[in-house]
Every structure is written in C-alpha cells, then in structure tokens.
Amino acid sequence: TPERQAVRLPDGASLELGASLGVPALTAHRCLFADGDIGGRNILVAGGAGAVGHFAIELAKYAGARVVATVSGPMKEEIARAAGADLVVNYRDSAAVDRIRTFAPRVDRVVEVNLAANFSLDLALSGAGTVIAAYAADGPDPELPVRACMTANVVLRFVLLYGVPAEALAQGVAEVTAAL
Template identity: 40%
Template sequence: MKSLVYKEYGEPSVLTIAEMPKPQIKENEILVKVEASGINPVDTYFRKGIRKVESFPHIPHFDMAGTVIELGSEVTTHQIGDRIWASNAKGASGEYVALDSSIAFPLNELPFTHGAAIAMPFLTAHLALFFRGELKEHDIVLIYGGSGAVGHAAIQLAKLKGSTVITTVSTKEKEKIAKAAGADYVINYVQSNVEEEIKKITNNQGGVSLILDMSLSENMEADLNMIKNGGKIITIGSPKNNTPPLLWRQLNQKNAALLGLLLFTVPKDEYIKAGKEISESISEGLIEAHQMEVFKLAEASTAHQALEAHQILGRAILVHS
C-alpha cells in the first residue's frame, strides 16, 4: 500500500511516500481505507526523535477518517462501508489502517477532512474536562489557547455543559476564532495581564474552578494564583520543560488538584465514552471541527514545516486521494 513514511528521525524533509505492507486485521479489528489524516504537534515530536517510534520505516500520525472495508471475525459494531473517524490509529497516514473496532466512531455524513480534524483535539479536550476535571454546569473554566486545536474544542464542550468559559489568545484574529467557538471572555495575553483580568471576571471571588493548561512549566505559578480554593488544574502538556518544578506549598495552600492527561494511556472505557459523546454532539450539530488547511499526502513535509512554524491557524489535514 502507498504510505507516508520516514526512515530516520529528522526535519520535515525525512517524510516521503513509499510502498508498505497492507495491515492484517485481528478478530476484534476493522480494516479502514484512509481518506484523510490529521497532523498534531505530537507527530512532529515523534518525527524529530523527541519521542521514539518502535521501528523504521515508520508510518506517522494517529488521527484519521475513512471507510470500513473489512471486518474481523468478532466485530459486531460495524459494517462494510461505514464511514468512521478515529484517533490512536497507529499508521494513520497509510493507505489502510487496522483498527480496534471499539475506538472507531461514526462519522455519518460529515466530510472525511472534518473527521480527521475532530479526533485527537476533541478527545483530549473532552477527557481533560470531564474525566479528569469533572467539569460541572456553572463552573468557571480557564482554557489556555482558545484558537488552538484543543482549546477550540474545549471551549465548545465546556459551553455545551453550561460552564462559563474564559480563554486566552495572542491576536485579534485568534480572538475572533475563540469568540466564535463560544467563549464568554477572551483575554489577549499580549495586551493584558491574565491574572488581573481573571480577578476582574471572577469579581475577586477566589478564582476559577478549573484550568486547562497546555504548557505547565510556563504557567504553573500563574495557575496557582488564579485557581480557586479546591479547584483543579488539568495539564495536557509542558513542551518547554517536561520536568517542571512542583510548587508544592502553593498547591497545598489552595487545596488544589494538579491532574495529568495523556490520551494514549487513558482507560479504554473512558476513551470510548468520550468518543461516543463527541460523535453524538457532532451529529446533532452542537459542536464542529476547527478550520483547517488541507494538504495532499505528498505535501506532508510542507504541512509539518508549517505546523512547527505556527503558520497554521486551525488543523493541518492530509487528504489521501
């Protein structure tokens, strides 16, 4: 099968198209013809060798959407011809992917590009807010990076729950995106002091109920100033320093909880629950995919380069045909 691969770690130029063996499915798996795949920042970490792959040549990416073309002998949840989306789909940039049927969710009539765009960002946001954060109606939540993939998804999901959403952005254009997603308050952190703005918004009532943090090493001190007593800080990343110091005294003084989330290791039942709820909300038109920049599979190196240079506002999507 025709696949995007890299045979060594390195710059985006290591990405190339090559012939790879077609995957063989197990009893509980489905074989999917991939129509579109999504690129996430973590994919660039693997390509550069910051995170390690199992072997070379390696087929990258985890987010995909496509059509079911073969069923394992024990699969009862899907039929040939089903249109699905998935994350944690190893080798998502191959022509075909073998996938555990339980983590393939219905796409219905949504375009394949949208399915690939939804996957990891919405699953991460949903699990962070509800599995780890136990977000409730009327909670006040601070979501960093409201124009980013996870932030954009989290705003929509939190508003669907009935929470008050505060988010941060760096430009007027990004402010428009965050407001369109449903944010109640948008703070431009270049022009304003976020901590001071949070005090005003929460009317000096002690801070926010929950913080969804994308870069803990940069934000932890501020997070602890802004979280209310008994609140929760959910961290999904710390790219600048993945071993940041723990501000233990401040954490204890706030009786706060610092909670991690890694999509690859989430309990399977929680993962499936999140995927099903996301699919239902999308089919009902309650949430929608982020804006996207679409590339051909052969343009993957250009897409990786643009993503790393922060030139893509939204999602980078590869189309396979």
Template identity: 40%
Template structure:
C-alpha cells in the same frame, strides 16, 4: 497504495517520503478504512522527530493517529454490515506502525467511529486526539454547571474543543490567546471572555470577570503550557480547583511548588490521550457522537495539504503560526 512514511527519526524534510506501499491486510477484529482525510497532531510530529512521549520502535512508520474515511473491508468477528460506513479514526498508529497518512489503514474496529453524513471527512479528521483530550480535561473532575473554566490556548486544536465541551457542561469559559485571529477563533468556539496572554494582566482580568477580588475565581484550568503558566495558575485557581494539562513544551521540566498546591488542595492532572482509560475514551466518544448528531460541534481547519506536500504540512504545524487543525486531504492527490 499511496502513502507517506519515515524509516528514521528527524526533521520532516530529511526523513519523510511519499510513494507506493502495499495495502494493509485486515486482521481479526479490525476494519480496513479507505482514508479520505488525515489530521496532524503535535504528537505525530514529535514522534517523527524522535521527541515524542511514546516509544516509537517500528523500523518504518506511516504517521498520523487521526483520519476519516469509509470502511472497505472487515476482519473476522466484525459485523460485515459496517462495510461502506463513513467513520472517523482515532489512535490508528498507537502501538502499531501504520497510521492515517495513506490511502488505507487497518485499525481495531473500536477505533473507527461512525461519522454522520452531515460531517465532512476533513472535519472528521479533526477529531481524534484533540477532541478526546479536550473532553477528558474538561469533564474528569466533576460537574461544571455555574463554574468558571480557564482554557489556555483557546484557539488551539484541543482548546477549541475544550471551550465547546465546557460551554456544553454549563461553565463560563475564559480563553487565553495571543492574537486577534486567535481571539476570533476562540469566540467562534463559544468562549464568553478573552484575555490576551502577552498584554493583559491575567489575575486582574480574571478578578474582573469572575467578581472575585483577589482573582482566585477559576474552578478548572485546561492548560496547553503547564510549566509556563503555573505561576499564574496558582494565583487564579480556587481552593479545591483542578488543572488538567496536556502539554508543557516551553518548560518541559517544571518545578512543582508543592506547598502552594497543597494549600489549595488542588488536583493536577497530566493528560496523555494515549494512556487514558477505556472508560474515558468511551465517554469522550459518546459526547462527540452526540454533538455530531445534533450538529452542535464546530471544527476549525487552518490549512489543507495534498499528501505530496506532507513535509510542508508538518513544517507548518511545527512553525506554530497556524491557528487550527492542519489536514492532509487524500482526495486532493
């Protein structure tokens, strides 16, 4: 089968290779999926570079946690009726060496979820890490009907789904962005209000939107940059509010202002999708499945690359210049 892999950690151009590898076998409890599209996440590029949050102990790695395709074989204990089923795949490379940047991958059957015919393989490959992360960040701290949610980076892969899930839960959503293009994407997701991080006064803008004079009108924050945004978060979060953050790249070791947080009785969640409970995964998958069936879940693809151009795809994600999900279209090879 055609696949991309790396044997050493480092820059994409130095370590990624494309060629032929043996098709994986399917073990008991697993399914073999013919991958049609694979999505790239920051955790994939960080793992490849050696900067990831998870151990990466395998001597050879086929990257990418997320993908979509068709089940071609099943292992012992798996319903043979699943053969031929369209699926989206999540966490394919979690604790395993071989992910979705290949013609085939084998994963535990639970990690391959039915994909409706109305959702393309490329759209299915957008799900996985971003959608599961977003759902948990939005819903982990209770109902949102009538509340205000601030989604920082509302046009990002996680933020785009977080806006949608928050709207579905009945929240008013404020999304922060940097550019007009990002604003357009966040509005497409359903954000009712947009604030420009580089030029707007965040506190004043939130005060105006929420009607809370001092700006402390946010019930829940879904945060892409915990350390960089913490000062503002503490100024706009309500008492008993919560922050759910899944990244802090700009300030990787933030200082925690304990007394400010305790005075708010704030909840701070540090969200790593790979460590989420099985219950949290199941709730998120159910929400995604329901939204796909109702055709209410939107997806935003920034760029598509053939597998032969996986180096360009990784570099495009790492540049920070793309808005939306980057996809490897296996059928383009």
C-alpha cells in the same frame, strides 16, 4: 482499523470535522470531565486558539460552563471567540489576572497547554478544588511551588490520551459524538 476506533459521525457532521476530532477533542474531553460535571462552572482554557483549546471551549460551552480562554494575540483571540469563549484574554497582558477575576473570581478547571509558562497565572486564578489538567509540555519541566499548591488545595491532573482507561475513552467518544 478496529471497529471501536472507527466512529460513525452523526448526520450533518462533515468528514472534515470527523478528521479533525480524534486526539484533540478527546484530550479536551478528558481534561474537562475526568473530575466530574462542569455545568455552571468556570473554566479556563489556556491556548484557546489551538486544536485542543478550541475543542475544550466548544465542549465546555456545550456542557453549560462559563469559559475564559487565554491567547497570545488578536488573530488567536478571534479564533477562541468564534469557538464560543465568553471572555478571551491575552495572557501576556499585565492585567490578565484582574480581567479574568472580574469575569470569574475563581476557576474550577484549567485546561493547560503549557504548565511551565502558565502555572503562576493558573494558580492565581485557582482555589480549593480547582483541577489544573495539563496535556502538553513545551520546554523544561515546570518547578512546582508545592506549598502554594497545598495552600490553594488544587488538584493537578496530567493527561496523555494513550493511557486513559478504555471505559473513559469510550465515554469520551460517545459524549464528543453527541456534542456534534
């Protein structure tokens, strides 16, 4: 293993935690921070109970953001809440958009696990400059409502960790390690 890929854990960090970080934590970091600081910003994490979603919640809270997470059921709601989400909403709830807007009229970043399934919700909560960072695709490629994206002036970012520039990856490793 190249030395740059073997990261020393800080004192007190368990080997179990170290083993779980890797791709999920660095993917979450890239989705959150590729477009700048998120302190004081409103972050939407889709799939807040998943591995990337869990780390996205924790990293966003560590950076001083307000975090809303979407989940699909009560057990997953508990997981996202335990990660630190300020608000957890079942995305299947017909009042999901209204509940989120009450918390945050507009989100600044979206960490998106399933763009095809969630894009309409993401767009409804977005505004000028919102970054929607999609890191996974489940099923068919989404149809992008180009005019709606232009009108909202959103930024779409697609994240695949294996193509991230080395400098950005090193920064992610350093910042994730510091957050431990």
